Amino acid sequence: MSVHISAKKGEIAKTVLMPGDPLRAKYIADNFLTDAKLVSQTRNIYFYTGNYKGKEITVGASGMGFPSIGIYSFELFTEYEVETIIRIGTCGAYSTDLKLFDILNVEKAASESTYAKFAWGIEEDAISNQGSVFDKINETAKELGLEAKATNIHSSDIFYRKDPAVPEIAVRHNCPAVEMEAFALFANAQHLGKNAATILTVSDIIPTHEQISADQREKALRTMMELSLETAIKF
Numbered sequence: 001m002s003v004h005i006s007a008k009k010g011e012i013a014k015t016v017l018m019p020g021d022p023l024r025a026k027y028i029a030d031n032f033l034t035d036a037k038l039v040s041q042t043r044n045i046y047f048y049t050g051n052y053k054g055k056e057i058t059v060g061a062s063g064m065g066f067p068s069i070g071i072y073s074f075e076l077f078t079e080y081e082v083e084t085i086i087r088i089g090t091c092g093a094y095s096t097d098l099k100l101f102d103i104l105n106v107e108k109a110a111s112e113s114t115y116a117k118f119a120w121g122i123e124e125d126a127i128s129n130q131g132s133v134f135d136k137i138n139e140t141a142k143e144l145g146l147e148a149k150a151t152n153i154h155s156s157d158i159f160y161r162k163d164p165a166v167p168e169i170a171v172r173h174n175c176p177a178v179e180m181e182a183f184a185l186f187a188n189a190q191h192l193g194k195n196a197a198t199i200l201t202v203s204d205i206i207p208t209h210e211q212i213s214a215d216q217r218e219k220a221l222r223t224m225m226e227l228s229l230e231t232a233i234k235f
Contacts, residue, residue: 006041007049014084015083016059017058020062021061022045022046057232060072060076066113066181074192086137086197087185088224091200092177094166095176098149099205101220103201104201106134108153109152110126110175116187119188119191120191131197134197136234153177154179155179156180177202
């Protein structure tokens, strides 16, 4: 048992899908996994382990931001010997070049955060996905007839900010959208030699204030969930 996850050894699969929201983790377990078992609910962060097409998969929430996903992914990698984590979440687009419902397969995460520097001595401000998951997501998307756009992402510590301009780091690294977790996940995986990827659905277009409505969100996110599950069974 780790500090923040109460599952017993052997109750977490080698491949973990990580939405941010605990209720989204429950939704995936209820709608996609068979024989799903709730293996941890410490701090109301739910982790479920079950089977998808005969493959054991765990789905568990990361919470919001670098500190949260940094803790959970590190404990999964080290305490539970997880080999692969696929983050699945939403993002806001800085540009109208992206559209609502677009699915992004993150190539690099760029950030102003000091997380990677002070945790692991990683000085770079852009960190790549780790291992072979990125390529398998692209491969799986083609098999499913989906377009998963390979892109860089701005991973930010900040949700609300005074300056409405696109942050300099996002411009410099050609990041058309923003989220809050991928950079820390990739940093942990790089340090530990693990596999990590991030699949995102565009839920907001920041300059036009367009957003996916509540009733559209479930259907939109199901596509991303299916892509992540179909990828996960290849590990």
